[in-house]
Amino acid sequence: MAVSGRKQVDLIGSVEAGSTEDFDHCCEPCLTTGQRIEAHGFCVTCQEYLCKNCHDVYRKTKVLRNHQILQRIDFDKIQATRKSNNECTEMCQVHKKEIIKFYCPSHHALGCNDCITLGHRTCKVDYIPEKCVGVADGKKFDGVMKKLDEKLKEASEISKKAKNSRSNINDYNKEIIKAITEFRKEINDRLDLMQKDVLNNAEEIKSNTNKIIQHVLDTCENMISSIKGLQLSLHASKSNHQDGQLYIDIKRAESTLKSDKLNDAEQTLRHTNMHYSFQRNSELETLFCKKMVFGEIVDHSRHESTKVTKTVDRLVGKGDINVKTSSDKMNSSITGCAVLNTNKLVLADRNNNKIKLISIENKVVQEKKALDSGPFDIAEMSQDQFAVTIPFIKEIVVMTTDDKLSCVRSIKVERKCYGIDNNQDRLYVACLSPPSVTVLNTHGDILNNISLNFLSPDYAPYIAVRKDSKLLYISDRGNNSITSVSSLQGDVTAIYKHTDLIRPLGMLELDDGSLLVCCYSNGSIHKVNGDLKEGKMMHKDKTILYSICYSSSYNEVYVGCCDDNKLKVFDTQ
Secondary structure (H helix, E strand, O other), rough: OOOOOOOHHHHHHHHHHHHOOOOOOOOOOHEEEEEEOOOOOOOOOOEEOHHHHHHHHHOOOOOOOOEEHHHHHHHHHHHOOOOOOOOOEEEEEOOOOOOOOEEEEOOOOOEEEHHHHHHHHOOOOOHHHHHOOOOOOOHHHHHHHHHHHHHHHHHHHHHHHHHHHHHHHHHHHHHHHEEEEEHHHHHHHHHHHHHHHHHHHHHHHHHHHHHHHHHHHHHHHHHHHHHHHHHHHHHHHHHHHOOOHHHHHHHHHHHHHHHOHHOOOOOHHHOOOOOOOOOOHHHHHHHOOOOOOOOOOOOOHHHHHOHHHHHHOEEEEEEEEEEEOOOOOOOOOEEEEOHHHHOOOEEOOOOOOOEEEEEOOOOEEEEEOOOOOOOOOOOOOOOOOEEEEEEEEEEEEEEOOOOEEEEEEEHHHHOEEEEEEOOOOOEEEEEEEEOEEEEEEEOEEEEEEEEEOOOOOOOOOOOOOOOOOOOEEEEEHHOOOEEEOOOOOOOOOOOEOOOOOOEEEEEEEEEOEEEEEEOOOEEEEEOOOOOOOOOOEEEOOOOOEEEEEEOOOEEEEEEEHHHHHHHEEEOOO
């Protein structure tokens, strides 16, 4: 079945050419091949515009030589000479020797006599020479041209978006390569440090052992020299019949023979005669033996299209939640808090050794759970599980709110554990004695220990982990600052200070990558950019603040207070 004789690619080529240059008149023979070329002449006989090349062809071709050609300067005469032509000239693509003369509205198909006879016998078709009368002057032409212009704009916009997408893909690829390279370098640097530590240990063992062996050698050499000297003296005294001197030499020899120096040297040598070898780190060996990948490429677009990133631009007080219960013996100090799901909020009440469950909707304490020692901070692990640090017994307790507040398991750690955050099923715990971050999996296996030499050993730190887990944010209460460090080696990457950032404690990372930080000394709350270059104070009063968390469902920020029996609530809208 025949359709329009001009190929789609030709039309596209013509349109694209027209997007770069716009002429008053184009060569009509060249348009049939998708080329848009400026006209230099007009054939009155053929009633079509010609470019310079086609004009030259007319002059060289015997059949066309006598056609009347108007030059460019005479184009204003064309309207008078150009006649309306109802004859069809385009050949059918199916029946090559036939001319297209019909159009079937039912099938939107152009065709020759054979096409209509074979495929559209029952259709009501249009005979083009009759239907085309006045088509150039009608609204149909203007409407089609307008729609083509709209379609051209649409194609141009989509093309622009496609080019932008290609540029973005290239940028994303560069970022991925950079991230992979940086990750590999961090791993290499970490392994280099670990290797250096082991090599230094081996060198120290070798050096100390060699010193001991050298002492044994020196002892033996001195003993050999002393014995040989005694032997010579004894022989000389005997040969010279110097009995008095011989007596003295014999006594000296007897004293030397009673000496324990050689026995001590032998015992020392026996203790140093040890076989040393290198034993591989079993955790590293197991890690590299596992079938695993270096990382993965995450498609964020699936979530970005539906997820609306909420920002916190202001804090407006909505009142307080009373967190005191009848069994509390002291005023509550909420050192840790976390939002578990859309309607649950858990608090760590350090003064009363309790975990408390709050209904966000009703703003009341629903449940409480007593612990053996004072809890400090809380990190969400799932919708109904969370981890609690208990510093003085060096323990992390995993708890659940499923059915009721209860302990799932406990994890022993080597240091006093304070601030805690969870990221990609890893627990990051800020510790003291000495200041450091311990990284564990959710079962309690230690994956890394990161030294925090800059941190004051006298103040309990809080921690927040950036979503990509590359940076750790530490509240440095002793230095009145927030410090970011790399998550592999603990290198300091940035420090944030502000005149009103006094003794910062609890922190949280918002959807846009910025931080909310509350301060102990002056009741201020700050919003700080993720790169720690800029920040501003959002709120300030006289309350002593400890911990902070955020519910995106309710658009509320909750701040735990010290010795105050309350949880402050702020609206972020």
